[in-house]
Amino acid sequence: MSITEIDKQYVAGTYNRFPVEIVRGKGSECFDADGKRYIDMGSGIGVTAFGYADEQWQAAVTAQLSAVQHTSNLYYTEPCAKLAEHLCTRTGLSKVFFANSGAEANECAIKVARKYATDNKGEDYHVILTLQNSFHGRTLTTLAATGQDHFHKLFQPLTPGFVTIPANDVAALETAVAEHKVAGILFECVQGEGGVLPLDADYVKAMADICAREDILLMADEVQTGNGRTGTLYAYEQFGITPDVVTTAKGLGGGLPIGACMMSEKCEGVLGYGDHGSTYGGNPVCCAGALNVISRIDDTLLAEVKQKSAYVFDRLSKAEGVKSVSGMGLMIGVECEKPVGEVLTACREHGVLALSAKTKLRLLPPLNIPMELLTEAVDVIMEALK
Ligand SMILES: *Cc1c(COP(=O)(O)O)cnc(C)c1O
Numbered sequence: 001m002s003i004t005e006i007d008k009q010y011v012a013g014t015y016n017r018f019p020v021e022i023v024r025g026k027g028s029e030c031f032d033a034d035g036k037r038y039i040d041m042g043s044g045i046g047v048t049a050f051g052y053a054d055e056q057w058q059a060a061v062t063a064q065l066s067a068v069q070h071t072s073n074l075y076y077t078e079p080c081a082k083l084a085e086h087l088c089t090r091t092g093l094s095k096v097f098f099a100n101s102g103a104e105a106n107e108c109a110i111k112v113a114r115k116y117a118t119d120n121k122g123e124d125y126h127v128i129l130t131l132q133n134s135f136h137g138r139t140l141t142t143l144a145a146t147g148q149d150h151f152h153k154l155f156q157p158l159t160p161g162f163v164t165i166p167a168n169d170v171a172a173l174e175t176a177v178a179e180h181k182v183a184g185i186l187f188e189c190v191q192g193e194g195g196v197l198p199l200d201a202d203y204v205k206a207m208a209d210i211c212a213r214e215d216i217l218l219m220a221d222e223v224q225t226g227n228g229r230t231g232t233l234y235a236y237e238q239f240g241i242t243p244d245v246v247t248t249a250k251g252l253g254g255g256l257p258i259g260a261c262m263m264s265e266k267c268e269g270v271l272g273y274g275d276h277g278s279t280y281g282g283n284p285v286c287c288a289g290a291l292n293v294i295s296r297i298d299d300t301l302l303a304e305v306k307q308k309s310a311y312v313f314d315r316l317s318k319a320e321g322v323k324s325v326s327g328m329g330l331m332i333g334v335e336c337e338k339p340v341g342e343v344l345t346a347c348r349e350h351g352v353l354a355l356s357a358k359t360k361l362r363l364l365p366p367l368n369i370p371m372e373l374l375t376e377a378v379d380v381i382m383e384a385l386k
Contacts (some may be wrong), residue, residue, distance in 0.1 A: 103137025196333025
């Protein structure tokens, strides 16, 4: 049997895979089992921030792999401590809980909000507000947080205590805060899975003001937008706010599973001994990889992300077959005239791997994609969009 056939027979049928078996990659290029070369404009859904088999990242990971691959959280390890220190120093946040995925990072944030509210306002203040069209993960609790009904239907009952409100509607937010005993608000600065839609800057500021006024935790889900993806280390920086909690995952590990829930001074002490945990959380190999990734997301790299973003926006917004282009940095959504499935197929046939988000084409190239490859990929995408 071919790999495709074995996979179809034995792997749970939750993924509608493209008919491509990736066997190796280098930087922003990868190759399938037939030796066909692709430019990667998806980065494994925003994960491989420095592409495939990046040498610096590989060196950091393999050095740790040869020393200690896992210890559990009963012991200290350098990569975990240093990564937490680096994240806090760069963001001004105070403490980090390490998880293994985006959904788990958000689970931690939700626990922090509920415990903070219990400690400060009373147990009945447990409601978490989230926005329509949001995406926060696939666990039963993060599905409850996800503001898209079609994810909910088959899995009732979900975790109670979540209220979904329309995005960019300050009046609706004020009403929800008045009607419910709210512990926290979880939101994406740019809704990723929902169609690469940045929130209105005024709305984000209003959210921050209302949270400060009501002592509600403002929690930014930066699982997709984080780690340089939007042109700043975290997207919230561009909205002029300081969240109480920031979650991230995807690009943080450069390809190894890691999630982080970062807490500000206000709630840094909320989780105490035994309040939360994860066997793999803070795994030293994943942390060593993440420390390498995050310490290379410096001003020079971020300036390049912004330049490349402007280049893609400029070319695609004038392209034939394009209705609109949205997003921030190298997180770009393209509303196409053709069905997005057709665009993706044409891209793939011509050697470009891309993604969709709802009906849009979604581009999340490696942050360090060389200009020549970006240009070549945009040429292919423009042909595919026609
Ligand atoms: C991908 C994503 C998640 C879920 O991350 P997993 O690692 O798949 O659990 C949560 N929030 C946002 C905004 C995401 O884009």
